Amino acid sequence: MSLAGSPQPAGQAGGFHRVTFTGKASEYFGIWIVNVLLTILTIGIYSAWAKVRRNRYFFGNTVLLGRSFEYHARGVQILIGRLIVLGAFVVLNIIAAVLPILVLLPTLAVLIALPWLVAKGLRFSARVTSYRNVRFDFVGGAGGAFKAFILGGLLAVITLGILTPLASRWVSRYIGSNLRYGGKAFDTDPKLGAIYKSWFLSFLIAVVGLGIVALLVVANLSLILPMIETPGSLTPEQQIPVFISIAVGYVVLFSTLGIAGLFYRAGVRNIAWSATTFDAKHQLMSDLSRTRYTWIAISNVIVTLLTFGLMRPWAAVRMARYTWEHTGITFNGDVGELFSTLEAQGSAVGAEFMDFEGFDFGF
Amino acid sequence: MASENAIAADGAIASGDWHPAGSSRSIEARLVERAGEIAALPVAGEKPLAGAGLSWIEISARVGSIPRRVTFPDGSVFETWDNDGVDRYLAARGKGGAGLVHWLEQFRLRLIVIVLAAFVLGGIVYRWGVPALVEVAILTTPPIVPELMSQGTLQALDKTTFSPTKLPDDKRKEIADGFARIAAQSPRGTGAYTLNFRDGGFIGPNAFALPDGTLVVTDQLVEMAGKDTEMIVGVLAHEIGHVELEHSLRQLYRAAGMTGLIMLIAGDVGSSVEDVLVQGGGLLALSYSRDAESAADRRSVELMAKAGYDPTAIARFFTLLEEKLGDKSDTSLLSTHPGTPQRKKEITDYARIISGQSDPDLQ
Numbered sequence: 001m002s003l004a005g006s007p008q009p010a011g012q013a014g015g016f017h018r019v020t021f022t023g024k025a026s027e028y029f030g031i032w033i034v035n036v037l038l039t040i041l042t043i044g045i046y047s048a049w050a051k052v053r054r055n056r057y058f059f060g061n062t063v064l065l066g067r068s069f070e071y072h073a074r075g076v077q078i079l080i081g082r083l084i085v086l087g088a089f090v091v092l093n094i095i096a097a098v099l100p101i102l103v104l105l106p107t108l109a110v111l112i113a114l115p116w117l118v119a120k121g122l123r124f125s126a127r128v129t130s131y132r133n134v135r136f137d138f139v140g141g142a143g144g145a146f147k148a149f150i151l152g153g154l155l156a157v158i159t160l161g162i163l164t165p166l167a168s169r170w171v172s173r174y175i176g177s178n179l180r181y182g183g184k185a186f187d188t189d190p191k192l193g194a195i196y197k198s199w200f201l202s203f204l205i206a207v208v209g210l211g212i213v214a215l216l217v218v219a220n221l222s223l224i225l226p227m228i229e230t231p232g233s234l235t236p237e238q239q240i241p242v243f244i245s246i247a248v249g250y251v252v253l254f255s256t257l258g259i260a261g262l263f264y265r266a267g268v269r270n271i272a273w274s275a276t277t278f279d280a281k282h283q284l285m286s287d288l289s290r291t292r293y294t295w296i297a298i299s300n301v302i303v304t305l306l307t308f309g310l311m312r313p314w315a316a317v318r319m320a321r322y323t324w325e326h327t328g329i330t331f332n333g334d335v336g337e338l339f340s341t342l343e344a345q346g347s348a349v350g351a352e353f354m355d356f357e358g359f360d361f362g363f
Numbered sequence: 364m365a366s367e368n369a370i371a372a373d374g375a376i377a378s379g380d381w382h383p384a385g386s387s388r389s390i391e392a393r394l395v396e397r398a399g400e401i402a403a404l405p406v407a408g409e410k411p412l413a414g415a416g417l418s419w420i421e422i423s424a425r426v427g428s429i430p431r432r433v434t435f436p437d438g439s440v441f442e443t444w445d446n447d448g449v450d451r452y453l454a455a456r457g458k459g460g461a462g463l464v465h466w467l468e469q470f471r472l473r474l475i476v477i478v479l480a481a482f483v484l485g486g487i488v489y490r491w492g493v494p495a496l497v498e499v500a501i502l503t504t505p506p507i508v509p510e511l512m513s514q515g516t517l518q519a520l521d522k523t524t525f526s527p528t529k530l531p532d533d534k535r536k537e538i539a540d541g542f543a544r545i546a547a548q549s550p551r552g553t554g555a556y557t558l559n560f561r562d563g564g565f566i567g568p569n570a571f572a573l574p575d576g577t578l579v580v581t582d583q584l585v586e587m588a589g590k591d592t593e594m595i596v597g598v599l600a601h602e603i604g605h606v607e608l609e610h611s612l613r614q615l616y617r618a619a620g621m622t623g624l625i626m627l628i629a630g631d632v633g634s635s636v637e638d639v640l641v642q643g644g645g646l647l648a649l650s651y652s653r654d655a656e657s658a659a660d661r662r663s664v665e666l667m668a669k670a671g672y673d674p675t676a677i678a679r680f681f682t683l684l685e686e687k688l689g690d691k692s693d694t695s696l697l698s699t700h701p702g703t704p705q706r707k708k709e710i711t712d713y714a715r716i717i718s719g720q721s722d723p724d725l726q
Contacts, residue, residue, distance in 0.1 A: 023427070024427075026470040027427045027428065027470060028427065029470060029474070030467070030468035030469055030470050030474055031426065031427060031468045033468075033474065033477050033478055033481055034464060034467045034468045034477060036481045036485075037477055037480055037481040037484065038464075040481065040484045040485055040488060041484065044623070053426050053464075056426045056429060057426050057427050057429060059429075060426065060427070060429025060430060061427070061429055067380075067430075067442075068429060068430055070430075070432070094508075098508065098511040098512055098515060131387075132382070132387040132389065133382035133385070133386060133387055133389070133440050133442070134385065134386070134387045182387060308482075310478070339387045339388065339389070340387070340388040341387075341388075342386070342387040342388075343385055343386050343387070
């Protein structure tokens, strides 16, 4: 193998190191299509093992200082976790279908259980991930997950997106500051001002999209008003421009909101990662180009749909390569010395066998 | 054993890095087989860092070309990028090399067979698997489930929307007698259905059937029909059709089945593509709903003809709808019901067919 005898960190100088991604579309294609085939053949049971192979491939090809990350979850663990969540979901929905008075029960149960499941899921994901034989750990609780995901999400929605940066900051801090590696802590504190600066561009894109939709409505007002007042008064010929406008408006709305969301996601990733330190002295970094990230995400979806899914492996590898190769870390001091002292700490060792997957949020 | 599977004379398997248990500290090492034991030796040295018989060590399954982990019983780990070296050793020891799944995944010409198999099987599951599962689910659903669902729904509607009927007794009796005549023609018999009159509130003129055979007709619908009781009976026959063909349960199960199918392969198609699929699934569900309406229309024609009524009575209801509500719309991709003019034509055509006349389209 070309990477056999990869560089040893021992004695390697500190300073800035980029992550590299060594996955190849042709290699992942085989893994992906066999995953799909075996999942269908086993009426879904294999999907747990498929996830393990997929994650092992992507983690195993994410390389820092010549060594890759590793994913350790077992198919059985994931299957059991999914069965528990699915079983609870089915039971709740049957109760709600049989007793419509309790129609809000599943929603309520999900709202209460979700923060707990998210915290569980993050802990599971962290504990089944290792780098250089040492596992990550996650110490966040349900309370923090409630604030970051439920409360933050609600605030973002009811303020029509104006408080989204606040929610993003809560999420970044919840994930970034509760992550541990070898008993040492990560810490994140992205500045709200920086997130708002990035958010403003997405806000403008969304406003432009809504403006186009409003223009379409105004342009067709002479046709829309009679339709509302006296339905059926329009001839089919008159209805055609209205339907075309509705279709165009739908596409414009969803594509501009999609673009705004992708721009924002890339911006927040840059800000959050670049505001993260490990062990209070090693600085993480992300320098995605927002335009390039958005272009890759959108062209990926188009190419995947046009090829009936066959180019999905190429799309996934392309996105992973772009994001990881724009991620790095600046080590303060000798890297060899750092990695000769890190040891797995107590609870993170083997404890994932007692864990269940919960709600997989991923990192 | 083929020569390519032979192990090097000195027992060398692969070179890589060795970690003590739970430590990020690594020592450049080589994996060798000595006297029936696998051992990790430092690069320049003969004193084993760790060693055990093949059945005591755990070698991670091959995924693409990500590093392999060899875990010793003492918890220490040897990691190598030399997958081929490890596979050669495993094959020579009769352990099947890289394994069947990895063999299938390789990017060779035979992968085309797997791609075709995945597409064909996916199509079969969609075309026959999901409908078959829906039929099984309907057959195994105990009658108590639709009963409880229906009672609950009616109670909830009574509390929130409906108020007691204000129709005169003789009008109600007239409709109930007509209803009994067509219900007697249904294979389930008169006892399987109960007719309820309600003031529809803001729901307005409407009639619907609950899955257990509970039918509701609103005062507003009866008033709209005026003296034409036969037309109301035709509408009720349509609702009996929905109950006989178990459309509510069928749609519930089909939606669940399609969501399940999409979720199963979701991890492998990406979240944006999944969104597009769910939207597409929604459009398909609407087309099933239109098919169900047409099937119930045909059942109305059959029941009315058998009971000695005008089989096309329900078509008069659609004429009335066109006049009162101005519903002249054609069937579109986004509607739950077929367009009214089209339904009327299908009803009169079908009535002609079952009354023994030839198919009008063939004339």
